Amino acid sequence: MTVTVTRKPGGVTQLFNTETGRVSYKCKADSAYMLIEAFGGIVKFNKKGAMATVTGHITSLDSCDVLKKGHPEYKDALSSIISSHKEFAKQVSEFYQNEINDLENKLSGL
Secondary structure: OOOOEEEEEEEEEEEEEEEOOEEEEOOOOOOOEEEEEHHOOEEEOOHHHHHHHHEEOOEEEEEEEEEOOOOOHHHHHHHHHHHHHHHHHHHHHHHHHHHHHHOOOOOOOO
């Protein structure tokens, strides 16, 4: 079994199993937010060790909530995601600039 591990912005680590196609996101921070399209919104990781998993069309959450547009926390969560992407981009590379722009466009559309 081969698992590719990728550090993501905001204290989240992505684990991708190349054999099964399963993608898991594990919170390494005390809490975090991440926009994950498979969940149809922003995943709020409520504690360290919280997990969000996607296998094909099947999704599962452990100690997480999904915030959708219209949720009272959605705008603040999206702002937090933008901030964490900006900080991460400084540390890693300019690769994330496109993601930052996309998130800012989503925020401006609210």
